[in-house]
Amino acid sequence: MNHKPRRGVEPTAPPPPPPTHPLLARAYPSSLIEWEGSVYALLPAAPPTPKLLAVLGDTTDLARHESDRCEKGLALCPLTPENLAVLRQRLPWLRPGLLGLHAAIGCGDRLGLATPGHVRAVRKTTVLPIFAQQSVRENVRTGRTPRQVIDDATWGLLQEGWSEPWGADADHLKTPEDIEPFAAAGFTFYTIDPGAHVDNEAHGADVSVLLDKWQALPWSELRDTPAAMEARYLDRTVSAEAYEMHFDRTRLYRAAGKYGRALVHVARMYDALQRRLGKFEVEVSVDETDTPTSPLEHWFIASELRRLGVRWVSLAPRYVGRFEKGVDYIGSLTDFRRDMAIHAAIARALGPYKLSLHSGSDKFSIYPIAMRHTRGQVHLKTAGTSYLEALRTVALAEPLLFRQILALARGRYGNDRVSYHVSADSARVPTPESLADAELPSVLEQFDGREVLHVTFGSVLECLGAQLKASLNRNEELYYTTLEAHFDRHLAAFNARPPSRRK
Ligand code: ZN
Numbered sequence: 001m002n003h004k005p006r007r008g009v010e011p012t013a014p015p016p017p018p019p020t021h022p023l024l025a026r027a028y029p030s031s032l033i034e035w036e037g038s039v040y041a042l043l044p045a046a047p048p049t050p051k052l053l054a055v056l057g058d059t060t061d062l063a064r065h066e067s068d069r070c071e072k073g074l075a076l077c078p079l080t081p082e083n084l085a086v087l088r089q090r091l092p093w094l095r096p097g098l099l100g101l102h103a104a105i106g107c108g109d110r111l112g113l114a115t116p117g118h119v120r121a122v123r124k125t126t127v128l129p130i131f132a133q134q135s136v137r138e139n140v141r142t143g144r145t146p147r148q149v150i151d152d153a154t155w156g157l158l159q160e161g162w163s164e165p166w167g168a169d170a171d172h173l174k175t176p177e178d179i180e181p182f183a184a185a186g187f188t189f190y191t192i193d194p195g196a197h198v199d200n201e202a203h204g205a206d207v208s209v210l211l212d213k214w215q216a217l218p219w220s221e222l223r224d225t226p227a228a229m230e231a232r233y234l235d236r237t238v239s240a241e242a243y244e245m246h247f248d249r250t251r252l253y254r255a256a257g258k259y260g261r262a263l264v265h266v267a268r269m270y271d272a273l274q275r276r277l278g279k280f281e282v283e284v285s286v287d288e289t290d291t292p293t294s295p296l297e298h299w300f301i302a303s304e305l306r307r308l309g310v311r312w313v314s315l316a317p318r319y320v321g322r323f324e325k326g327v328d329y330i331g332s333l334t335d336f337r338r339d340m341a342i343h344a345a346i347a348r349a350l351g352p353y354k355l356s357l358h359s360g361s362d363k364f365s366i367y368p369i370a371m372r373h374t375r376g377q378v379h380l381k382t383a384g385t386s387y388l389e390a391l392r393t394v395a396l397a398e399p400l401l402f403r404q405i406l407a408l409a410r411g412r413y414g415n416d417r418v419s420y421h422v423s424a425d426s427a428r429v430p431t432p433e434s435l436a437d438a439e440l441p442s443v444l445e446q447f448d449g450r451e452v453l454h455v456t457f458g459s460v461l462e463c464l465g466a467q468l469k470a471s472l473n474r475n476e477e478l479y480y481t482t483l484e485a486h487f488d489r490h491l492a493a494f495n496a497r498p499p500s501r502r503k
Contacts, residue, residue, distance in 0.1 A: 115156025117483025
């Protein structure tokens with residue numbers, strides 16, 4: 001059992017022996033905890049009874065489960081939002097916090113079952129975790145709310161006994177209206193995505209078009225004038241460490257034309273966050289634009305956002321190369337290295353802030369490059385990879401269900417791929433009939449198979465979601481160990497010190 005000292009305060013006398021109860025012998029071992037005179041633990045599901053919270057001691061305000069027998073002071077409580085709200089008041093480490101400039105990993109989890117696996121991998125490293133991370137788009141596709149996302153993650157970290165800092169990312173917020181459900185649920189990290197306000201046409205436009213765009217910018221909302229902006233940039237050379245960038249008229253008009261409206265939108269979103277929240281962290285992401293963010297554009301965005309009063313801890317430019325879902329980086333590593341080195345120098349010169357890698361799942365070849373050039377001020381976002389590890393678990397444990405999922409994914413890919421950057425061909429994905437059971441996991445080692453399975457998650461959840469979740473619950477230990485092994489690979493490059501700092 002963990003006897004948790006208050007952080008930073010060493011107990012002066014050995015704690016009294018904890019109360020015990022026979023039912024606690026069944027608890028997830030890492031979940032068992034004693035805090036301020038009460039004992040808390042999670043009990044695994046014993047169908048038809050679901051997972052339960054067991055509390056020995058102060059049971060005030062906790063709703064009981066119907067199987068509760070009021071035995072010897074032990075309360076058995078369902079995993080409801082109301083009971084979790086009570087626990088958050090008592091166990092402060094269940095509340096997400098701010099992570100600052102520390103290297104961090106976002107562990108998106110579309111099914112709400114992956115956090116114990118994430119905890120097992122992260123706790124062996126120095127990387128700080130964001131255990132709750134979901135975009136508005138993912139919530140729509142998975143039918144989950146911000147509250148469910150943060151609650152599922154919190155129960156998961158309670159199950160594994162995580163008591164260090166962690167964050168909760170309201171990912172890819174596009175409108176001020178998107179903020180409220182995340183704020184109400186207690187999210188701490190807000191990713192502002194002004195992508196809809198980026199003028200991609202400016203990227204390749206000629207000078208006369210750029211002049212029109214420049215004149216049509218929303219100058220009053222930018223709290224600026226054309227003359228004042230020219231005075232700040234035109235014919236100037238700026239430098240970030242060893243790198244110099246020169247703003248001639250075309251480059252300035254192009255950067256302003258492409259990102260001017262996006263700047264206004266970020267400032268508006270930031271003001272809305274400030275009105276709603278006390279402490280929060282912000283990421284600015286322009287990763288989902290059609291064209292890469294040049295270093296000069298990065299400089300322009302960051303210095304203009306600063307002028308507009310926006311403060312952020314990380315920024316996601318659109319890097320060179322292709323960041324397709326669930327597969328490694330596609331493009332020249334030499335180009336990426338050069339791009340990352342300049343972006344990182346700018347992030348130090350104008351921040352410091354972290355650089356964020358979106359669609360970061362399985363980009364193993366660029367992690368060491370990102371870590372080295374940012375000097376550890378980096379944020380990696382993953383989401384789909386935990387879903388793919390869920391499918392690997394099903395492929396290993398329940399081949400029949402995996403065959404159904406694979407058949408559905410092959411059929412739906414053509415429709416479902418539309419809103420994603422993917423290039424897989426579903427015809428290259430083996431049909432379920434062509435594979436023996438033992439060969440099923442190999443689909444997850446194949447480029448086309450990974451992308452096809454990745455982007456069809458909405459269809460799979462719609463048609464087979466209940467079966468998939470039931471299968472993962474039946475095989476939860478396999479799911480956690482599968483996830484842990486996969487996240488060990490993700491985390492290796494970001495770990496500042498050798499493992500074992502934490503238990
Ligand atoms: Zn993104």
